[in-house]
Amino acid sequence: MARLRTAILNVVGLSQRHLGEHTPNLQRLAERNAVAAVAPTLPAVTCSAQATYLTGELPSKHGIVANGWYDRELAEHLFWKQSNHLMQGPKLWDILRRDRPETTVAQLFWWFNMYADVNFAITPRPLYLADGGKHFDIHTTPLDLREMIKGDLGEFPFRQFWGPASGIESSLWIAKSAQWTEEKRSPDCSLVYLPHLDYCMMKLGPDHASILNELAAIDRVVGELIDFYESRGVQVVVLSEYGITPVSRPVHLNRLFRERGWLSIKDELGTETLDKGACRAFVIADHQCAHIYVPDASIISEVRTLLDNTPGVGEVLDAAGKARVGLDHPRSGDLVVFAEPDAWFTYYYWLDDARAPDFARTVDIHRKPGFDPVELFIDPAIVFPKLKLAGKLLRKKIGLRTLFDVIPLDASLVKGSHGHRPLDPLDWPLLIAPSNRLGGASITATDVHRCLVEVCQG
Template sequence: MRVAVINVVGLSNSLLGRHMPRLTAFAAKHGLQTHAPEFPALTCSAQASMLTGSSPAAHGIVANGWYDRESAEVRFWKQSNHLVRGEKIWDLLRRELPGFTCAQLFWWYNMHSTADFTITPRPLYPADGRKVFDIHTQPMGLRDELKQELGAFPFTAFWGPGAGLASSAWIAASARWIEERHAPTLSLVYLPHLDYPLQKLGPAAAEIPAELAKIDSLAGDLIDYYESRNIRVLVVSEYGISPVSRPLHLNRLFRQHGWLQLKHELGRETLDCGGSRVFAVADHQIAHVYVNDPELRPAVRKLLENTPGIAELRCPPQTWGSGIASERAGDFIAVAAPDAWFTYYFWDDDALAPDYARTIDIHRKPGYDPCELFLDPQLAFPKLKIARFLLQKKLGLRGLLDVIPLDATLVRGSHGRDAVPPDERPVLLGSAWPVATATDVFHAIVDAVRH
């Protein structure tokens, strides 16, 4: 049977109800299950588990990014599908079902995969230092066709202070476009909209019901479209969003103990991970702590176990055994308390923060930064500053779009923990296949396609 899997990011049972009538009705008709979040409950880890049927111990995706010990570099939001170990769901089904095809639309690790049709965000980086918003597709010819018929992908609505519904709407339109021209057996569609307001405002904010209604309408229309073409629909999420109010700065803590190595560059500080004795790679509510000096491991463990806001400390070999996950993970994984999350901040004086700190720079920062969803409230005229930057860019001049705040207390929602209240667990709508974990979602999708 042909199947569409719609990933409504951040959807949990706590959000369903009167503000999401269409998804609530779909759940009532076709079934609702919640399951334990993957550990860590992060985009890339959860998606890899759903698409391989294995845990991070096997597929190796221990976070949205990690420290590569060989190159001594932190690498976040990489895109090659080769980073995900193990057989993918489309390879399994292609072996079983003659003529099977798969479209993977904006799920992560979506470059150079063996899926038949892929679309993923991928800026161009010309040699003159510019960043040009674009997409990458497979086959490559889809890129020009999509842009001609749907317009440019609204990249600023996909991440940053302007993130919002427009990116999810474009992705939904691309899903229809692929369906009408290629009719894949399995469509994997990513709708990220809820991730933005839930992190910025928190799940209990007064503005959230309006945002729920927006994605409910968009997802509901896409469900109706697929069902009109006799395509079975499953709705999934990777995690729920928990309210938070406490940012934790592990690298500042390690700095106080003299364990960080900092480099002064053009009047600012940067973190030298390879030269540091201990440092943390923060990712929402978990942080991989890398200990380059083995003699410090007992001291690091003791410090973290006694740090307020850290609920748990895990050792990767005990969690995942030996293998790719433990090779990529930190020596310890710190898990935040339910109301806390980890920043990557390592400077003590904001005047010395690296130039990228106040910009959207997901690849250069040694950790995830949800403050990129905000405009700095201390700026008197942030939109005027953005307009000036864009004008400079058009004139071929370089500039720094430094409009992102350094106040981590602005963030009100996060995820990453696997121990969450039942109504904050991720969901699967539309399948009777028993689902207890993210890896079970893989089997539910396979079962739907087989039948």
């Protein structure tokens, strides 16, 4: 009997309200399969959602409490780390191999990709040079795939993967890498990450007129993948991690904490950095979720009161609240807050933009103590941004060090976000799968794992 093979396409930001005339390929797939809205993992962010789909557990068990968190022993925040060892518990491929040890798996740009026990993997991984430079690159499993795939497809378009130039090019390259992997290795299960909608919906808002064109663009990419896989006898599943909803209110919790004297601020060459290990309380922000760490336990009631009375804060979770939603893990903050539907949390802690750290005006996903969607924008105050960027690129190419300080500090530019659970299920992520076991119009995020196992096993 021929082996059953499956491709799982993660179309970030896709929800049921997007199925229709602007997404004909996705619509056709939905019409001949089962479709369910997914009550999103909390927080509804990339790393937490993917970990729940892969393990069938909530963050309280798998440990991925957000895209980043504070390590109390290191006294450092850890954002967008890539080791699969951070995700605790058996993963999808472990379950599939219990009955069929020979099962092969490709993980293509899903997060926590490095050192996962999969057969083939491709993930973005810059090379950080000793002189402070950064060279864009990818990491692969096995390692020799890196030069092979770059030789066939060209360099991964890293600047289109995140930052002001983000666009369809990165999703196109990932889709081509999925086809390349299928042609070269024919894995039993392929996990493919297509991030395009994430960028435009956060930048412009999900209701912006141009989003219809972006939906059509990602639908073409998905349609080509569906046709390709099905022509090779591979069944296709489509899912997403969260839906993106409009926002208009950035909330600067760290600034409020600073005004109360709870932050420790260090002067570094005329700019300010957050000295987290010496703070009485501070915030690690991630979209519409924020983890509140309170090293000084004597002020936790005062911190809670401030949060309860802060406009834009929708819900404050203490120990009992974290347990209720599955966030009671040692990595979580002492308190966890979720924003009101039209609000989101920044990491900003400085009160004077002239004192902002140098990384604030750059694309720097690791150094910032929180997620920063403002990295999607070029500072509108720059008169000739293309000329300025060209000059900086030239300096870099001739070996001179330069800072790409072109990101604004205006959080009001951001028009879309995610992280909480939207009230309307049409804004929830979705699952399209060849299964009659989805259990109704909506399922939980942990149910997605069960469905993926069932679909892959047949």
